[in-house]
Amino acid sequence: MRAEIAELRNEMRTEFVDVRAEMRTEFADVRAEMRTEFADVRAEMRTEFAAVRSEITTLRNDMIAGFRDVEQRMTIRLGGMLVIVTGILLAAKFFG
Secondary structure, three states, rough: HHHHHHHHHHHHHHHHHHHHHHHHHHHHHHHHHHHHHHHHHHHHHHHHHHHHHHHHHHHHHHHHOOOOOHHHHHHHHHHHHHHHHHHHHHHHHHHH
């Protein structure tokens, strides 16, 4: 009876060792697969972020150029208004 129990114990130990080794290899495979997946996702995100950054930069440059145009137009209009007001005031003083 003791011999059977010892034999059963040995069988169980070997099965546990085999299962443990199998699980370790499976976990190692899963870890390696996850590392490659994460590396791929990180690389993809870096390229996406670079594309978004360049797009934002071009949009910002376009907006700056547009604001410069608007600023120039407003300056010209203000100068024109000042010339007209000065002319009106001088005419009013001269003829009034």
